[in-house]
Amino acid sequence: MGQRAAARKGRSRSRSRRGTARRRTTGPIVLLGICLALLSVGAGAALAHWRGAPPARTVADGREPEVSPLMSAAASPETGSPSPSKSPERSPETEPKPSPSPSKSRKPSVPASGPGTFTAAQSSGEATGDSGTLRRYRVEVEDGTDVSARQAAAEIQQILAHPRGWAANGRGRFQLVSSNADFVIKIATPATADKLCLAVGLNTxxxxxxxxxxxxxxNLKRWLLGSPTFAGTPAEYRHLIINHEVGHEIGIRRHMGCPGPGRPAPVMMQQIKGLNGCVSNAWPYDDEGTYLIGPPA
Incomplete structure (x- = not known):
């Protein structure tokens, strides 16, 4: 009995050692298999994610990003091109607002009267024109009118040098001076203009x-505002003022009427009193150098 018990005990210890050995051998194999399986699943998921949504490329040099074959393979089946992502809708707070439109420029304020004193433009220029009598003129502006005498003189100088003006077509030469003038161009308030014109019997x-x-x-009012009958800006109407009055200065005494409906009004027509079917015009000559005339008024 003692030997049998010892033998059984020996066989039991041998089986226990073999079981322990099997457990020690099987455990690492199972763990290795599990790790390999997890790595395989993770790699597949990462590849599938990359194919479905390729990483965006930053365009820093202004060129379009290159399209790889994998990006082409991600094209949508309907269009054959990558499906565009939908841009987020703007909220009312971020919606761009239109900029306010600039306010219309107001008409300049014209004082009804002034002190009756004038400031002369201290400027001079070259003679304009190639033939005819040289007439030197000085420009003066009534004080307190906010009109620069120097700027007004420069503008009148340009008017008299216009290609459709008197000087450019042989009706005289004109030169801006600050002293020793043959005639003076005065810009005056309405009350002062009336006084100066009434002195020679003219009621303006x-x-x-x-x-x-x-x-x-x-008249300062006409210089700044133009005329309600003239189809043009006040700057254009200033051409008519100077050309009309200088026309008298060079010897054209009589006014003219409208030569016919739709035709340009002669510069010697009193256009502020009505056009009678003519078209507003601020120059003595047309583009071809033809003198624009009408019947005596």
Missing amino acids: HGELNCETVEGVVV
């Missing part, structure tokens, strides 16, 4: 310009 009613013994009187 606070609205009109005139020619006097000394030279030309320009």
Whole structure:
């Protein structure tokens, strides 16, 4: 009995050692298999994610990003091109608002009267024109009108040098001077203009310009605002003022009427009193150098 018990005990210990050995051998194999399986699943998921949504490329040099074969393979079946992502909708707070439109420019304020004193433009220029009598003129602006005498003189100088003007077509030469002038162009308030024009028997009613013994009187209202009958800007109407009054200065005494409906009004027509079917015009000549005339008014 003792030997059998010892033998059984020995066989039991041998089986226990073999079981322990099997467990020690099987455990690492199982763990290795599990790790390999997890790595395989992770790699497949990562590849599938990359194929479905390739990483965006930053375009730093202004060129379009290159399209790889894998990116082409991700094209949508309907269009054959990558499916565009939908841009987020703007919220009312981020929606761009239109900029306010600029306010319309207001008409300049015209003082009804002034002190009756004038400031002369201290500037001079070259003679304009190639033939005819040289007439030197000085420009003066009534004080307190906010009109620069120098700027007004420069503008009048340009008007008299216009290709459709008197000087460019042989009707005389004109030169801006600051002293020793042959005639003076004065820009005056309506009340002062009326006084200067009335001195030679002309009633301008606070609205009109005139020619006097000394030279030309320009009503400030007309200089700044133009005329309600003239289809053009005040700057264009200033051409008509100067050309009309200088026309008197060079010897054209009589006014003209409209030569016919739709035709340009002569510069010697009193266009502020109505056009009678003519078209507004601020120059003595047309583009071809033809003098624009009409019947005596």
